[in-house]
Amino acid sequence: MTTRAVGIDLGTTFSAIAHVNKYGVPEILHNAEGERITPSVVLFEGEEVIIGTYAKQSAVAYPEQVVEFIKRHMGDDDFTFEYRGEVYTPERLSGFILAKLKHDAELRLGHRIDQAVITVPAYFGDKQRRATIRAGEYAGLRVLSLLNEPTAAAFAYGLTNPDEKKRLLVFDLGGGTFDVSIVNIDGRELSVVATTGDHQLGGKDWDDALIRYAADQFRARHGLDPLDDLAAYHDLRQKCTSAKLSLTKRPRVNLFYDYRGKILRLELAREKFEDLASGMVRRCEALTRDVLEDAGLTVTDIDTVVLAGGSTRMPMIRDMIRNVFGRDAATDINPDECVALGAALTAAIESSRASGEAPPVDIRTHDVTSHSLGMVVYREGRLYNSRIIERNSRIPCERTRDDYVTTHDGQTTMDLWLVQGENTDPLECNVLGHFEFYGIPARSAGKSRLSVTFRYNANGIVEVEAMDLDSGQTLAHRLAAGAVTLEDLARNRAPMNIVLLMDCSGSMYGRNIDEARKAAAAFAEAALGPNRQIAVVAFPGGVLCPLTGESKRINAALAGLTPIGSTPMAEGLAAARELMKSKAGVQRVYVVLTDGHPDDPDATTGEITRIRTSGGRIITIGVGAQVRPEFLKNIASRPEDYHFCNESVDLQGTFINLATELGSN
Numbered sequence: 256m257t258t259r260a261v262g263i264d265l266g267t268t269f270s271a272i273a274h275v276n277k278y279g280v281p282e283i284l285h286n287a288e289g290e291r292i293t294p295s296v297v298l299f300e301g302e303e304v305i306i307g308t309y310a311k312q313s314a315v316a317y318p319e320q321v322v323e324f325i326k327r328h329m330g331d332d333d334f335t336f337e338y339r340g341e342v343y344t345p346e347r348l349s350g351f352i353l354a355k356l357k358h359d360a361e362l363r364l365g366h367r368i369d370q371a372v373i374t375v376p377a378y379f380g381d382k383q384r385r386a387t388i389r390a391g392e393y394a395g396l397r398v399l400s401l402l403n404e405p406t407a408a409a410f411a412y413g414l415t416n417p418d419e420k421k422r423l424l425v426f427d428l429g430g431g432t433f434d435v436s437i438v439n440i441d442g443r444e445l446s447v448v449a450t451t452g453d454h455q456l457g458g459k460d461w462d463d464a465l466i467r468y469a470a471d472q473f474r475a476r477h478g479l480d481p482l483d484d485l486a487a488y489h490d491l492r493q494k495c496t497s498a499k500l501s502l503t504k505r506p507r508v509n510l511f512y513d514y515r516g517k518i519l520r521l522e523l524a525r526e527k528f529e530d531l532a533s534g535m536v537r538r539c540e541a542l543t544r545d546v547l548e549d550a551g552l553t554v555t556d557i558d559t560v561v562l563a564g565g566s567t568r569m570p571m572i573r574d575m576i577r578n579v580f581g582r583d584a585a586t587d588i589n590p591d592e593c594v595a596l597g598a599a600l601t602a603a604i605e606s607s608r609a610s611g612e613a614p615p616v617d618i619r620t621h622d623v624t625s626h627s628l629g630m631v632v633y634r635e636g637r638l639y640n641s642r643i644i645e646r647n648s649r650i651p652c653e654r655t656r657d658d659y660v661t662t663h664d665g666q667t668t669m670d671l672w673l674v675q676g677e678n679t680d681p682l683e684c685n686v687l688g689h690f691e692f693y694g695i696p697a698r699s700a701g702k703s704r705l706s707v708t709f710r711y712n713a714n715g716i717v718e719v720e721a722m723d724l725d726s727g728q729t730l731a732h733r734l735a736a737g738a739v740t741l742e743d744l745a746r747n748r749a750p751m752n753i754v755l756l757m758d759c760s761g762s763m764y765g766r767n768i769d770e771a772r773k774a775a776a777a778f779a780e781a782a783l784g785p786n787r788q789i790a791v792v793a794f795p796g797g798v799l800c801p802l803t804g805e806s807k808r809i810n811a812a813l814a815g816l817t818p819i820g821s822t823p824m825a826e827g828l829a830a831a832r833e834l835m836k837s838k839a840g841v842q843r844v845y846v847v848l849t850d851g852h853p854d855d856p857d858a859t860t861g862e863i864t865r866i867r868t869s870g871g872r873i874i875t876i877g878v879g880a881q882v883r884p885e886f887l888k889n890i891a892s893r894p895e896d897y898h899f900c901n902e903s904v905d906l907q908g909t910f911i912n913l914a915t916e917l918g919s920n
Contacts, residue, residue, distance in 0.1 A: 262598025267431025330382030350393025378452035407597030794827025
């Protein structure tokens with residue numbers, strides 16, 4: 256068979272690409288340099304982007320032009336690499352690596368490659384998975400699917416041991432990530448039972464332990480720190496990585512290192528290296544025991560331990576596995592290549608099925624999610640992670656909740672924060688984002704019933720969908736673009752914009768306007784704070800002060816309030832609404848101080864409806880002996896959002912209490 260689909264193991268330190276040949280056998284494709292695996296290193300050299308061994312070797316000479324360990328930053332919006340004024344994200348950089356693998360494979364096969372299955376650590380979350388798909392697209396590949404690395408290794412093992420019924424523990428320790436999964440093989444059926452891991456634990460951390468030790472020794476002997484110099488650091492890394500590899504085969508090695516004319520000759524014994532790395536080995540063991548506990552199994556329930564990832568060659572890792580399980584791990588498959596081979600089989604199967612051809616092998620895989628999916632709720636005075644889909648649920652899977660209702664009149668949007676993780680505190684989880692659903696028909700508070708479906712697709716990527724139950728309409732949604740964070744909500748720092756709408760009609764002349772100025776100034780002083788801005792709008796008079804956090808500007812605007820006749824409340828509300836255009840995550844509060852006698856009651860009611868429909872909160876404060884309470888109660892968002900003040904002391908007290916309440920939201 257011939258297929259344009261390949262399997263790619265996109266690794267932290269090395270990557271590999273494989274295909275299924277015409278005999279239905281998966282095989283590794285050598286790169287243009289004749290190597291079976293390619294260093295995942297990117298070098299920018301002039302106008303060229305170079306990937307692989309030459310890039311890795313150039314790290315000492317051109318440290319500012321080389322990027323390594325990119326996989327550890329996948330999905331991290333804060334990580335970028337800049338060269339000659341151009342900024343590169345982790346997915347762009349990974350796209351260069353994938354493009355190199357694709358190009359070299361096309362040269363070897365003699366035909367175009369346009370489809371791939373790319374492997375990811377089982378413990379990758381939603382952001383990392385989405386970033387991996389984007390990296391494939393940058394390389395010109397249609398990503399057929401993402402495949403968890405332990406599952407790919409189990410697939411490769413299952414192919415070499417067909418028709419067996421076994422329970423495997425796949426121990427996958429690569430250059431930068433660690434996964435451990437329990438997989439049941441029953442003939443041609445492969446099912447993941449449980450998985451856990453740490454995508455910030457891998458061979459790089461063993462290298463780093465040696466680097467720190469060698470640097471400490473150099474510093475103690477010569478008073479110089481080689482880690483202060485980027486080129487010296489890369490040189491030391493290469494020597495320590497080489498020493499680590501040598502210690503896999505030999506009990507002791509000599510490390511020779513020079514920096515600024517000073518020389519370090521250091522004899523490294525395997526025992527010393529194991530002592531330096533003991534904490535990481537214990538971490539691997541703890542996660543291994545965790546996955547057994549998650550699956551409700553003991554070490555005696557495991558038939559075979561399968562190794563994946565080059566770091567499993569370290570004697571300390573194999574000794575740990577022997578101590579835990581009482582026997583050696585299987586050596587049926589090459590730990591450097593098994594993940595790519597399993598991905599190639601999956602790619603061939605998916606490509607064949609899509610084109611209506613018979614797949615090369617008939618093995619079915621069933622995977623699980625490595626993280627619980629939860630939504631953030633407010634419970635007992637704090638934010639809480641309410642888990643919707645539990646970790647180790649078989650994917651694809653979905654859960655639906657249909658108990659959502661709107662909370663204010665005219666509400667047309669609904670906010671939802673999603674997180675991945677097991678902790679009840681959402682701030683200790685991975686925040687997926689602030690989702691904003693819109694298009695809810697405007698109804699009275701509590702009258703719109705909504706259902707939300709939470710889903711993990713086959714790639715372990717989160718999908719969410721909401722429906723208005725009364726109309727049957729699926730609501731559109733977007734990631735809310737705002738500066739508010741989940742931590743802001745948890746710490747009562749949610750951004751809030753407040754507009755003071757001041758009645759400057761003739762009825763406010765004299766003492767009334769003086770008391771209104773004093774009360775509003777006291778309110779502004781109490782309400783201002785981090786993420787809080789206040790504007791002042793007069794009717795008539797318009798915008799006297801745009802949104803600001805400066806009390807001086809607010810006080811100057813309030814001092815300029817002058818009663819001049821009519822009461823065009825609708826005009827004031829329209830000006831305030833324009834000033835307070837909706838911004839995701841920012842609460843919008845309109846405080847209207849008036850006697851409730853607008854010149855244009857119908858137009859005023861229309862503006863109030865527009866504000867409330869867009870999620871704004873209306874607070875009304877009635878002042879004076881001729882106040883119209885029913886009108887002001889009707890335009891307030893809630894009954895408790897109407898206040899009446901007949902005396903100046905009442906007015907100031909109401910404003911101060913209101914500022915305190917808003918400050919606690």
